[in-house]
Amino acid sequence: MQPTKKDWNNLDQYLDIFNSITEKFITDLDSEKAGKLETHLEQRPLSENGIELEQCVDELKDNIIPQLSAARGSRFWAFVTGGATPIATLADWLVTTFDQNVHKDGDSVATKVERQAIRWMCELFDLPNSFDGIMTTGGTGCNFLGATCARQFAGNKQGIDVAKEGVYNLDIEIFSTSPHSSMIKSLGMSGLGQKQFTLVNAIKGTEMMDVAHLELLMGESDAKAKVVIASAGTVTATDFDDLSAITTICKTEGAWLHVDGAFGLFERLVNGTEGYTKDIELADSITVDCHKWLNVPYDCGVFLTRHSYLLEESFDVPARYLANETGIADFMSLGVENSRRFRALPVWLTLLAYGKSGVRQWVENDINITKLLADWIDKSNDFELLYPCKLNVILFRPNCNELSDEEADAKTIRLMNNINQDGRLFISPGHWQGQEVIRVALSNWQTDESDIQVAIDVLSSLKE
Numbered sequence: 001m002q003p004t005k006k007d008w009n010n011l012d013q014y015l016d017i018f019n020s021i022t023e024k025f026i027t028d029l030d031s032e033k034a035g036k037l038e039t040h041l042e043q044r045p046l047s048e049n050g051i052e053l054e055q056c057v058d059e060l061k062d063n064i065i066p067q068l069s070a071a072r073g074s075r076f077w078a079f080v081t082g083g084a085t086p087i088a089t090l091a092d093w094l095v096t097t098f099d100q101n102v103h104k105d106g107d108s109v110a111t112k113v114e115r116q117a118i119r120w121m122c123e124l125f126d127l128p129n130s131f132d133g134i135m136t137t138g139g140t141g142c143n144f145l146g147a148t149c150a151r152q153f154a155g156n157k158q159g160i161d162v163a164k165e166g167v168y169n170l171d172i173e174i175f176s177t178s179p180h181s182s183m184i185k186s187l188g189m190s191g192l193g194q195k196q197f198t199l200v201n202a203i204k205g206t207e208m209m210d211v212a213h214l215e216l217l218m219g220e221s222d223a224k225a226k227v228v229i230a231s232a233g234t235v236t237a238t239d240f241d242d243l244s245a246i247t248t249i250c251k252t253e254g255a256w257l258h259v260d261g262a263f264g265l266f267e268r269l270v271n272g273t274e275g276y277t278k279d280i281e282l283a284d285s286i287t288v289d290c291h292k293w294l295n296v297p298y299d300c301g302v303f304l305t306r307h308s309y310l311l312e313e314s315f316d317v318p319a320r321y322l323a324n325e326t327g328i329a330d331f332m333s334l335g336v337e338n339s340r341r342f343r344a345l346p347v348w349l350t351l352l353a354y355g356k357s358g359v360r361q362w363v364e365n366d367i368n369i370t371k372l373l374a375d376w377i378d379k380s381n382d383f384e385l386l387y388p389c390k391l392n393v394i395l396f397r398p399n400c401n402e403l404s405d406e407e408a409d410a411k412t413i414r415l416m417n418n419i420n421q422d423g424r425l426f427i428s429p430g431h432w433q434g435q436e437v438i439r440v441a442l443s444n445w446q447t448d449e450s451d452i453q454v455a456i457d458v459l460s461s462l463k464e
């Protein structure tokens, strides 16, 4: 078939299809398996003439939808997965209806919506006005901007405009303890090198930076520019680096500090500015992911920095047809993409609709019910809680008393596979202190005590 303008006269037909698919998908979520482990898509060549709308819908209904995960549901506990709230879902549907290109000012209010959403994100976390930034595709996108700003900062210290000249003569040393894999990827993408960071010791039995070791290493370093990459919520242990101590060292050393707070920054909503993220406002840049605990649909992170001129130095490439007379940097000059989705709208509407306390409520709820499950695991003779649960992540394994490390790993993987096969939960593996572990992370706005009971039933039925 071919699209024609007359298709819009049949808008109702499209909306009917949309309504019926959406309604069924959302109402079936609870009874569907959380993750679909075995999927299949028939290989076939591209067709010359396409097919009719009804056939497309049948294809979707028969071959695609039954094989999708219930990632937006309340028991998809792998990775760190949010599920879009009703208002964020509505907003994201409308993003496609509106189809704005949020690249530059001058043709739509969408850029102003993004700026306001970024401001509100700062207010959500009690961050000062000195922070500004840009929305990205997610945590990885933010960490890449963090690496790029750090790179530009380092170059400026040495009279090298890295964006223009490259990293060839850059003298830089990067320090980190437990960077997320996306941070390591970002060091590679920014030309700094995935392996080119100095590993600072972790405090024994944790993923937390040993600050005394950082101070020692930085003191010994004669690099012309120094960068520290800290974590506010590591993905496995949910550990937070001591940002107060680290910011003090960075100040003395004139170093750049990037903090990955993809989901950990949300802890601030519960414990305030004196909690685990104390002094994060002194960092130079921060990663925060909205498609995690803010529960907006995928494709949304916010990169925040107190030095947004470094984004502009890194990403602005003048082009006559894209010139701007406003004096305000366009988003396309502050980040990777030229053409950009209106990903700010779900964030803007979420914060408008639910406010700070609405978001706080589901974050608090997730923390409380995670603790319920962690306590149950801790008390059970059949399972071992491997690390104290401080936020929304639990590390555990089956009771492995008297088993060798290999046997313990095999038993843990077996349980994990059985849980995912059962389908009432979907969970992901982890590595902790050299051993296989099961890791669950609860970041969905609708997960409640009944889901914890389901998890207890699943674990009880699958114990060996």
Ligand SMILES: Cc1ncc(COP(=O)(O)O)c(C=O)c1O
Pocket: 079, 080, 137, 138, 139, 140, 141, 143, 180, 182, 183, 233, 234, 235, 260, 261, 262, 263, 289, 301
């Ligand atoms: C701490 C941390 N940083 C970065 C990321 C990467 O985020 P994304 O998957 O949105 O790119 C994650 C994802 O789990 C994370 O937990």
